[in-house]
Amino acid sequence: MIHKRQAIPWRDIGVPLAVFLATLALWEGLVRWKNIPPYILPAPSVILATLIQDRELLFSSLIVTLGVTFEAFVIATVCGVALALLIAQSKWLERALLPFAVALQVTPIIAIAPLLLVYLQPGNAVLVCAFLVAFFPILSNTSLGLASVDFGLRDLFDLYHASPWQKLIYLRLPSALPQFLTGLRIGGGLALVGAIVAELAAGASGQGTGLAYRIVEAGFRLDIPRMFAALALISLSGLAIYGALAALSHVLLRGWHESARAQDA
Amino acid sequence: MTALGAAEAQRTAPALVSLRGVGKTFPSGLVALADYDLDVREGETLTLLGPSGCGKSTVLRLIAGLAQPTAGSIDWSAPRIENNIGFVFQDATLLPWASVFDNVFLPLRLGGFSHEAASPRVDEALAHVGLLEFSGALPRELSGGMRMRCAIARALVTRPALIMMDEPFAALDEVTRFKLNDDLLALKRRLGATIVFVTHSVFEAAYLSTRIVVMSRRAGRLIDDIRIDPELERDDDYRTSKSFADICRRGSLALRVAIEEATP
Ligand SMILES: Nc1ncnc2c1ncn2[C@@H]1O[C@H](COP(=O)(O)OP(=O)(O)O)[C@@H](O)[C@H]1O
Ligand SMILES: [Mg+2]
Numbered sequence: 001m002i003h004k005r006q007a008i009p010w011r012d013i014g015v016p017l018a019v020f021l022a023t024l025a026l027w028e029g030l031v032r033w034k035n036i037p038p039y040i041l042p043a044p045s046v047i048l049a050t051l052i053q054d055r056e057l058l059f060s061s062l063i064v065t066l067g068v069t070f071e072a073f074v075i076a077t078v079c080g081v082a083l084a085l086l087i088a089q090s091k092w093l094e095r096a097l098l099p100f101a102v103a104l105q106v107t108p109i110i111a112i113a114p115l116l117l118v119y120l121q122p123g124n125a126v127l128v129c130a131f132l133v134a135f136f137p138i139l140s141n142t143s144l145g146l147a148s149v150d151f152g153l154r155d156l157f158d159l160y161h162a163s164p165w166q167k168l169i170y171l172r173l174p175s176a177l178p179q180f181l182t183g184l185r186i187g188g189g190l191a192l193v194g195a196i197v198a199e200l201a202a203g204a205s206g207q208g209t210g211l212a213y214r215i216v217e218a219g220f221r222l223d224i225p226r227m228f229a230a231l232a233l234i235s236l237s238g239l240a241i242y243g244a245l246a247a248l249s250h251v252l253l254r255g256w257h258e259s260a261r262a263q264d265a
Numbered sequence: 266m267t268a269l270g271a272a273e274a275q276r277t278a279p280a281l282v283s284l285r286g287v288g289k290t291f292p293s294g295l296v297a298l299a300d301y302d303l304d305v306r307e308g309e310t311l312t313l314l315g316p317s318g319c320g321k322s323t324v325l326r327l328i329a330g331l332a333q334p335t336a337g338s339i340d341w342s343a344p345r346i347e348n349n350i351g352f353v354f355q356d357a358t359l360l361p362w363a364s365v366f367d368n369v370f371l372p373l374r375l376g377g378f379s380h381e382a383a384s385p386r387v388d389e390a391l392a393h394v395g396l397l398e399f400s401g402a403l404p405r406e407l408s409g410g411m412r413m414r415c416a417i418a419r420a421l422v423t424r425p426a427l428i429m430m431d432e433p434f435a436a437l438d439e440v441t442r443f444k445l446n447d448d449l450l451a452l453k454r455r456l457g458a459t460i461v462f463v464t465h466s467v468f469e470a471a472y473l474s475t476r477i478v479v480m481s482r483r484a485g486r487l488i489d490d491i492r493i494d495p496e497l498e499r500d501d502d503y504r505t506s507k508s509f510a511d512i513c514r515r516g517s518l519a520l521r522v523a524i525e526e527a528t529p
Contacts (some may be wrong), residue, residue, distance in 0.1 A: 152358035155331050159352050160375040160423075172372070173361045254362075255404070 008122040042225040047232060058214060058226075061234050064174040065195055065210040068123070069241070072130030077184065079131075080138030088146040088172070099172075105136040109194055113201035120204040126210065129198035134191035141183025145176025181249040188241045196234060271496040275475055280304040281342050281427055281459055282328060288336030289323050297323045301337070302487075303478065305427070308495070310453060310460045312470040313514060316524045321463045324480075325352070325429040328461065346475035351420030351428035352456070355435060357412035359404040359419075365391070366400040369418045376423070383422075389415055390418040411440040415448075421456070430462045434469070446472055450499050467516040471509055472499060481521035481526045488526075489519035 024044045030036070031043040040047050051058065083101075087094040109129055112203050116125040149172055199212035211230050218226040271424040282305045288314045289298040298320040305311055305328070313321045327339060331351050341347040359368045369390055373383040394414040401482040404412055413433055420428055434442045446469065453460065466472050470477045493512060503509050 150358070152354050152356055153360065155326075155354070156352070156358055156371075156373070158331055159329055159350065160372045161348075162375045166375055170374070174360070177362070234458075 007048035009209065028263060032183065036070055039222055039224050040101065046225050047228045050229040054229065055228055056227060058211070058233060061209060061211045061214045061230070064211065064238065065192075065199065065234075066237060068126050068210065069130055069191045069195045069237075072127050072195065073134050076134035076138055076191065077132050080135050081142055081180070084139050084142035084146055084176075087143055094143075096134045101136055101139055104132060105140075109133050110197050110201070113198045116198070117202055122242055126195050126198040126202065133194035134187035137186040138180075138183040141179045141186070142176055144184075145179030148173050148179070149175045155212070178249075180252060181245070181252065185242060185245045188245045189238060192234070192238050192241060204221055272364050272494050273494060275306065275495050276492065277285035278306040279342055280306050281346055282396060283340045284324070284327070284337065285340065287327060287334045287339060289320070289332065290335045297400040298327075298334075299336070305459060305461055307426075307459055308457065309476055310462060311472045312462045312464060312474040312477045313480055314464065314467065314470050314477055314520060316464065316520070319480045319482045319523065321480060322431050325461060325463060326430050328427075329429050340431060342358065346426045349423050349425045349427075351425040353416050353420050353428065353430040353433045355432045357404070357409075357416040358413060359415055360415060361404055362405075364400065365396055365402050365404070365415050368404065368415055369422050372419060372423045381506075386422055386424075393421055393455075394418045394448070395456055408441075409437050409503070413437065413445060414448075417452075421452070422459075422482060424456075425458060426476060427459045427461070430460060432463050432465065435465070442469070447499075449473065467480075467513050470516060470517065471512040477512075477516055479516065479523055481523040483526050486526075489515065491515055491519075 015037050028043050028045060028217065031041060036043075042050070043094060056078060083097065095182065098220075108133060113125065113129050116128055119125075120128065147223055153175075157171055160168070196212040199210040201215035203213035211234055216228045218224075218230065284301055284303040287298060287303075289299045290296050301320070301324070309407050313324060315321055323332065327334050329352050330347070331352075359403065360371065363371070366387060369387045370378075370380070370383050373386065374380075388400075390399060391400060394417050396414050397412065397417060399407065399411065407415065416433070420430075424459070433443050437445065446467070449460075450473065462470075462473060464473075473495070475495040476492070476493075477489070479488040479491070480486075481488050491512060497503060497508070
């Protein structure tokens with residue numbers, strides 16, 4: 001009566017890929033057929049050519065943006081989990097700290113970025129922006145996970161006189177894992193968004209080296225193909241971050257949790 | 266020992282735990298239990314039968330120390346027994362991320378046992394319920410019956426003298442339930458633990474128990490206290506015997522009275 005997990009059906013990857021390729025083909029065809037100039041809408045082939053031609057510039061910018069995103073994400077994860085654990089220890093701390101976290105979350109990051117740029121070096125401002133947006137979803141999801149332990153399991157641990165520490169290690173942390181991973185998936189994507197937003201703000205004042213700055217810069221020069229090429233790299237980075245974190249969830253949850261069984265939505 | 270002798274011995278066996286005038290009022294003001302008396306005697310399989318909401322689970326939780334009484338007293342014959350109670354919940358209540366082995370290991374791990382020290386006892390408990398070859402499986406890979414077996418192994422692993430079982434087989438199909446009933450009886454013969462069992466099935470109660478207490482919603486009222494000869498062979502012949510039918514009839518009547526009292 002052992003049920004084996006189903007492998008992911010090929011159509012989960014194949015169908016979206018086919019749609020994507022068809023869209024590219026349609027785009028390419030339309031641009032060629034209507035003779036649309038590249039400074040209005042570059043064809044996918046032109047974007048690809050630009051990507052190859054400008055690779056040194058674009059990829060060094062990509063490394064800068066991804067580096068900051070990753071750094072911010074790691075710091076946000078450490079701080080988010082630490083604060084979630086702290087909050088889980090007492091209702092009092094939760095009441096004291098959570099309103100600030102919420103206030104930070106509901107303030108649009110794009111409004112904070114210019115201020116940060118006043119006080120910090122552009123590189124640090126980007127880091128702080130990316131951190132701020134990634135931090136909250138990790139905190140709130142982990143908090144939720146730590147609080148949502150099954151009542152029956154709680155009774156079980158009480159029955160065996162488990163210490164608070166044992167409850168944390170053997171019950172609350174593993175219980176929180178699925179929600180923590182959800183927080184990571186959201187936070188990872190948002191860290192990139194935060195970094196890009198801050199780079200745009202920095203780029204407007206002529207400072208910066210990240211990918212978003214390349215977009216701003218190319219925009220000034222009306223180099224539309226390069227704007228698209230940078231944009232494509234940003235999209236791919238976002239997809240890669242999401243994919244990597246979804247894969248991590250999948251491995252860590254080993255199919256014990258519902259969300260890993262269905263789809264990593 | 267004659268049948269009567271065995272029944273008599275059971276009746277006069279020392280009480281492992283005695284509830285005297287026990288009450289449980291929840292903060293909401295709801296009175297789940299009031300002025301409740303019960304002796305659980307050594308070696309019994311005592312079944313609590315009663316309409317839903319009459320406080321059966323509350324009695325088990327009070328005995329297991331998962332809830333505190335708001336009135337009365339619970340007296341133990343020995344702290345050794347009080348501090349080592351097995352509990353099988355209605356849902357198997359397994360850690361979904363842990364293997365069958367780790368689930369059964371949990372009570373020992375919480376008691377400070379190392380993996381190596383606990384391993385023989387975990388294997389023994391798994392062997393008792395026939396799950397040894399599924400040590401490495403995750404709960405969701407098991408059928409409902411196997412999950413319940415795992416929960417039973419976990420309750421056995423600390424070798425408790427007293428085991429609480431709260432409607433453990435209610436969610437299972439009848440074939441599985443009958444099989445688990447027989448397995449439980451075999452385990453009971455082998456291990457001799459005292460069991461307090463809750464079910465809403467009169468037939469299950471009559472098949473498993475040496476004593477059935479029928480509870481009412483009305484404060485502290487026990488409608489009937491049915492004793493069944495512990496020496497009786499529990500098998501298919503017993504299921505179709507006259508004494509089984511008599512017990513079921515008596516239990517059903519008491520249950521009907523309890524339900525009528527519950528819905529005035
Ligand atoms: N934690 C609780 N808080 C408030 N009321 C409860 C709680 N647990 C049980 N009750 C109430 O106590 C009564 C008895 O419950 P229970 O012992 O579970 O009954 P049974 O197991 O016989 O169905 C019910 O009315 C139930 O709603
Ligand atoms: Mg109940």
